[in-house]
Amino acid sequence: MDLLADVLAWFFDPDNWQGTAGIPNRMVEHVRLSALATLLAAALAVPSGVLLGHSGRGGLLAVSVVNIGRAIPSFAVIALALPFSIRMGLGIGFWPTFLALVLLALPPIFTNSFTAVRSVAAEVVEAARGMGMREREVLLGIELPLGAPLILTGVRVASVQVVATATLGALVGWGGLGRYIIDGFSVQDNVRVFAGALLVAGLAILTDVLFNVTERVLFAAGRRRVRRAPAEAGTSALNVRG
Amino acid sequence: MSEASIRLDQVSKWYAGASAPAVEELSMEMPAGQVTALVGPSGCGKTTILKMINRIIEPTSGRIEVGGRDIQGLDPHALRRGIGYVIQQVGLFPHRTVDENIATVPKLLGWDRRRTERRIEELIEMVGLEPEMGNRYPGELSGGQQQRVGVARALAADPPVLLMDEPFAAVDPIVRVRLQDELRSLQAQLQKTIVFVTHDIDEAIKLGDQVAILDVGGVLRQYGRPEEVLREPANAFVEEFLGKERGLRRLSLIAVRDVSLEDGPTVSADAGPAEAREVMAREGVDWVAIVRNGELRGWVWESELESGRKVGDLSVRPFLVRVSADSTLREALDAIVTSHNQVAVVYDGDRYAGMLTLSRISENLVP
Numbered sequence: 001m002d003l004l005a006d007v008l009a010w011f012f013d014p015d016n017w018q019g020t021a022g023i024p025n026r027m028v029e030h031v032r033l034s035a036l037a038t039l040l041a042a043a044l045a046v047p048s049g050v051l052l053g054h055s056g057r058g059g060l061l062a063v064s065v066v067n068i069g070r071a072i073p074s075f076a077v078i079a080l081a082l083p084f085s086i087r088m089g090l091g092i093g094f095w096p097t098f099l100a101l102v103l104l105a106l107p108p109i110f111t112n113s114f115t116a117v118r119s120v121a122a123e124v125v126e127a128a129r130g131m132g133m134r135e136r137e138v139l140l141g142i143e144l145p146l147g148a149p150l151i152l153t154g155v156r157v158a159s160v161q162v163v164a165t166a167t168l169g170a171l172v173g174w175g176g177l178g179r180y181i182i183d184g185f186s187v188q189d190n191v192r193v194f195a196g197a198l199l200v201a202g203l204a205i206l207t208d209v210l211f212n213v214t215e216r217v218l219f220a221a222g223r224r225r226v227r228r229a230p231a232e233a234g235t236s237a238l239n240v241r242g
Numbered sequence: 243m244s245e246a247s248i249r250l251d252q253v254s255k256w257y258a259g260a261s262a263p264a265v266e267e268l269s270m271e272m273p274a275g276q277v278t279a280l281v282g283p284s285g286c287g288k289t290t291i292l293k294m295i296n297r298i299i300e301p302t303s304g305r306i307e308v309g310g311r312d313i314q315g316l317d318p319h320a321l322r323r324g325i326g327y328v329i330q331q332v333g334l335f336p337h338r339t340v341d342e343n344i345a346t347v348p349k350l351l352g353w354d355r356r357r358t359e360r361r362i363e364e365l366i367e368m369v370g371l372e373p374e375m376g377n378r379y380p381g382e383l384s385g386g387q388q389q390r391v392g393v394a395r396a397l398a399a400d401p402p403v404l405l406m407d408e409p410f411a412a413v414d415p416i417v418r419v420r421l422q423d424e425l426r427s428l429q430a431q432l433q434k435t436i437v438f439v440t441h442d443i444d445e446a447i448k449l450g451d452q453v454a455i456l457d458v459g460g461v462l463r464q465y466g467r468p469e470e471v472l473r474e475p476a477n478a479f480v481e482e483f484l485g486k487e488r489g490l491r492r493l494s495l496i497a498v499r500d501v502s503l504e505d506g507p508t509v510s511a512d513a514g515p516a517e518a519r520e521v522m523a524r525e526g527v528d529w530v531a532i533v534r535n536g537e538l539r540g541w542v543w544e545s546e547l548e549s550g551r552k553v554g555d556l557s558v559r560p561f562l563v564r565v566s567a568d569s570t571l572r573e574a575l576d577a578i579v580t581s582h583n584q585v586a587v588v589y590d591g592d593r594y595a596g597m598l599t600l601s602r603i604s605e606n607l608v609p
Contacts, residue, residue, distance in 0.1 A: 121331075121333070121336075123329055123330075123331035123332070123333035124333045124334070124335060124336070125333075126298070126329060126333055127327065127329060127332070127333025127334070127335075127392075128333075128335070128346075129298060129322070130296060130298060130322060130327035130329070130333075130405075131322060131323065131327060131346050131347050131350070131395075131396075132318075132319045132320065132321070132322035132323035132324075132347065132350055133319070133346075133350065134319055137350070142335060145337050146335075146336065146337055
């Protein structure tokens, strides 16, 4: 196919690897914006989700409210935020996109943090309290470590969505890999559009893979822990946790 | 709190939105150093009572004292650190090793590492686990092993009081019996004040120094030593709850040692057939046991006697079922009904002690 050959050629063109519009710079812009948005969302959603999950009060309501965020298109957020951003002297581009991405990342991280704490086995929490652990000790010593894999999964899902959606920033003058798609579209350069899409998809997949590897490294011990015990003669294996 | 009895004074618990109390004006004392078994059908409030003692659940009214102190005046966390707590689903921390699980309360109390490690070693042995299991995670243990760790964890800081909420209900029957026996021998050394919740009357009878039989709504129907409750149920509820096998259950509370044994149809090895026949006739059986120098040699059928020969010279059949003096009358009964001779042959250690018959056993039930 011509297009594929042209795309390949585009990638091999040294011009596309230099300067402000070069792949390295656009990649750095894209990654930086995505990372900042995910980090801020995590900083907001993990503590609130975990605390609400721990107290068990009003949590479901909060999850529903946060999930409404999923229904609002990120593009609409950018469009709505743009005039405010300009009026406040924050310029176009970065801030509207950043806001939209933070809002996008909040629901999965919040929901997972909430669920992570709620799903810690009730008897484990009861035993912890029964032995005299204070609420802070129950949360930090028991619920958080046991919920950590699920929380990290929330962050992973959010960051993949953020990486894919950060493309929209190009519509309001921000950089990032979206530029290739938007600019290519406006001059009807399908090769550039296609190359941009490939880069965004590749970055999203890479993000997912990196998180998976991190999860595996961090919780490798946990995986070993739930390995089934060899059944002991005369005892029940039914009660083996995991 | 080394002498920690537990006193409940007019304790009631109403759950929000419930039309009836879970526990109503309950007063009882659980003596120090003994096992009090709370038993009753579901909805009888037994778990609620247990959880009010460590303030997992707060009573609506009334007063609870542990070791003479009103627990409402204590910090609940400090209170709980001084009370061992064992629950049915064990609730081990899956992300912590067996050692770390056991060290939970010592860590909360700020023990130093040496002391904690020494205590862990002691406990692992006490509950019958292998020392190398300390580095395993709960997910790698069987149900029985997990509950052993649960008990060790509850005993870690040597609390005077232990609350156990159906601790053996989730393990299979064979392991359950083993764990019950182990708890009994553990308690013989430790003499903790144990409150043991169960729905199984046999478990309550086996483990309890006192049995409290509760009816729906936390009504105490009878409270006393197991043999008292079995001998004289206070009311129809208790009688029904104890079930139809009350007599058999009482047998499991009486040791063979505490019953006077019989000689049974026994002759000495020097006796001739005539003397043997006389003994058989007297005892109304068609066999005779042969004793030489206080040792039981075995037995022969009447038809195997030979005139002119001493019974000691005959070839004898061995008694296949033996009962130890430490076993219960229930076990002796089992031996009787499964033997040819319909007697239980009792040994005190290696020494032959005598025989038990069905009629002697029933004498102990119907005085």
